[in-house]
Amino acid sequence: MDCTCYDYSELRCVTSKSLLHGLSLVKNLTKQNFRTLDFKFDSIKFDLQADYFSSLTNIIDNSGNSYISITFRYHNFELFHSHTAAFRSLFDNVKRQNRSRTRLTIELQPVKPKSIIFDSNSFENLHLDELSIYADSISSPFESVFNQTHIIHLNIEGAIVQHDPELVKTFTGKIKAFKITRMIDTMNSDEFPPFPVESYIIEAHKLRKLEAATFENYTQLNGINIIQPDVSITPQLLMGLEKIIKLNSMSFDAERIADGALKYVKQIQTVAFGPYLKMIDIDSLQSLKLLRQLDVRYVQFPTLQGNSSCLLTDFINKRRMDDLTVYLPQENPDCDCSLIFLNNIIDDGSQLKQCLETTNDRCLFSSCPFIADYFQRQQQEQQQEQQRLQQEQQRLQQEQQRLQQEQQRAQNELTSTKPDTKRINVPYGEELDEEHSVPPNVVNTFDTLVPVLVDFEASPPLNDFKEQVITTTTEPIATTTTTEILDVDPDNVNDNDQSKEITTNTYAKVTTTDSDFLQFFSQHQLNVV
Template identity: 60%
Template sequence: MSIILFYLILLSFSLTQSCNIFVGMTCTCYESIDIRCTMSKQVPLTLISSIINKNFQSIDIKFNTNENIQLDSDYFILLNQLFTNTTQYSLTITLRFQNFDLFHAKTAAFRNLFQGINTPYSRLIIELHPIKAKSIIFESNTFDNIHINELSIYADSLTSSFESIFNNTNIMHLNIEGATVIHDPLLVSTFTGHIQSLKVTRMIDIVNSEEFPSFPVQSYTIEAHKMRKLDALSFLNYKQLTGLNIIQPDVSITPKILYGLENLSNLRSISFDAEHIADGALKYVKHIQTLILGPYLKMLDTESLNSLTSLQQLDVRYVQFSTLQANTSCALADYINRRRLFDLIVYLPQENMDCDCILIFLNNMINNNDNEQIRKCQSSNNDRCLFSSCSIVSEYFTRKQKENDIIQVNTPSIITPSIVSPLIDFNEQDSQFYPDSQEERTTIKIYMEPNIYDDEEVFTDTISITTITTTTTTTTTTSQLITSEESTNQFSTPFMKRLIPEVKTYGSTNYLIVSWIPFAIIASCLFLSLVIAMVSYIIYHKQHTVSFKLIPQTLPII
């Protein structure tokens, strides 16, 4: 384990290196594409060298000072030099201002950021964390001539009006979180900004037109945290109000809370992250096209779901299915299963750590019977899903189990049958004759060999297989097992009698049968041994015998 940790540390050091980019800042480069710098005392942005890497994709600068921060015009224009003119990657600039007494951004402080850079997506994030409240000042046209895909501002206040700060801008998505945004009706006529969508997020008790005024944008989304009361009738003239997000309210979502939303004809999306959505509450938003449910949801009425007849998208990616009440989870599953046939787009959670049966069921329904989650959770969750309290889920898993079961058929084996050559009988008198068809009958006799060493008498069992084939494509196979005692009484027709062969009996014997073959083999071996011995003796005798010559005899000397 220590070796792995050591290599991870070495890898992190190899991917991270200190780099000097700006004067008066401590910077760190990550894989030569991300740079993070920290400034403890505000100074004008100055590049150390003109020869620098221009392939950065993310720039993060943190201003950590307890002094006043003042941003002059074009203060951040040098950041454009850290990007290439054309890139296929998204580019992000994050500016964090912390622990300051006063923040003052002058006119055109963020002017022309990302100018002349061709990128598929550009993002600017500004985080403001002052020591005391209401110490943030944005002058008019602070973001003058900025063309950007996304601008997010996190602050407690902006001081100036919306029309003054974002005049002469081109922003696709503008997110303002935490700040009270002021609306100036007198500047609407001279406002030249082009903002496609605006989302204002606040923690507030009462949601009404005073806390969320109307702004000159194309699409407007209100997100309220810890809400206690909603005055929907105050938004009757909000033609641009298209989204409403109610996050962790201190009250349940009841029909009284949502009363009046049915008059907002342009409201297309609504999000609830509440524990309880009461009966009949959603009937006031039955015209919405997108419904988003959050992780705090515990109880949802079935009839409320059925009232959403215009719903096109349902987002339950953040719902904790394992914590939902049984009726709620089953109602969601039933609604999704029925509405998916009418092209309802459903976004489900990517992970199912608890192996929730309803979530497995929904993933298989939405993802075209993808059994990946079934395979992962089969060993620990299969029985529980079979007996689920939700009927559509239990029926689904029961059907799946039947489909996966393998029916094993045990076929008895025949011990070494002796098959006689088939006898083909063309006698037309034995069976009914059809003049327009040709009939072929095949009889196969199978004899089971008896054991001749048994003391009891054993009869031959005959298996008769008859196959009849006609031109009308009719095939009949008859397989019968009979004995000799039953053959006389069981069949009376000439044809069936002809199928039964004459029974051959094997009498039992108590004699000991001795064969002459072993004795012949023994005698042959003895004779061969005798011949070999004689030949060996003759050869040995010839090699050790000496020849003598005749010597004439002489008379003895006296």
């Protein structure tokens, strides 16, 4: 046996030997913990005795942290014979509580029909989550092969499975969900007997006729899948299914679902449509009042004919408000407008971003009115958003200009508040401009000139004038400046000497700021005649 390991978690082996004495492995693999095992056998005859796979227990991961998957592929054989308890010890090293994470797949491809034999209790004491068997037939009855098993999901595809009502009485197996898939012309209770399982799903391929009346007494039939039938799904095909009380799930992969066809399955809560769907009737959809899940992942929306795409999209759009769970296609390579619309209102809206540039005009003028209206609103909202952003940008620019102007004005005012010391000694009689006029907040209470006679033989009169100026700081803070001028005493005037008349302005003690003081002092000067 040639085996290959991948990352120490996956093992693949191939052999052309029949291995009559059980499946043996090389010793250096016995201490490995594999999670995925795949064995391919190519021989004329396979004879599986009890505990045939016991050696695998030493290489299977028993940590319980990972899902364990084992696949056996038997090809090109003339005889496959599984004896009682052949698979019994397959998962013995896995704890019972961890076996819900185990899967076993068996592929049987003989070179001639009726080459597969399963003895009674072939899967005796087998506890696992899922068992899938792909074969053209299973010779023994269902109740014999799967007796004393505990399987959550059992799938049998392609095989004609026999049913023995007598063995049902002694059947101790526990099958929670059983799905059988067959290519069949007529679907009835003879082809799909009432097996002793909790849940029963029938999948029929290439169906031409469905005899619903034969399933009226099925209490565990809760799902029917009709895949690629050779006829349309019509009311006549589904008539009678409304009497199957437990039926709550159906799948249709057909080209056409005719008017009113689904009214006979109005009790179902889950519906799935496949890639072959081309036409669907709105009345059929509207009859599904109890629908809770809709699977359109495989529907090819661009290939839907007539107004089927619009009808299906409108139905989804309206029913999503009623807590309908919808499963949409993950890919939209053609940028179909219906899918873009559904993706935007149900999923993450990623398709709108990806396809808007290439399909904008096409979606704006969609033949489906509500889709066209939706994209037109989207365009208007985008235009309004762009206008809003432009206006906001203009406002920010204007605000920036205003701040710059205020900053410049503040800088100019700061410069103008510095005192001009050159203006303190302005010559007498010089006219002052408006900038150096008396500040409005300074009040001059002595506007009248008072004439005074002064004797110049006395001490120099000008020396008796005390002018005290306290220079203020140039920093822009409020300071106090005091100006004091003493009047001349008239008793000291000499009549013999030439006298001169001096006209002066008498000043009050003024308290003001630097700039106010300089302007006031410059304007009110001492005038000597």
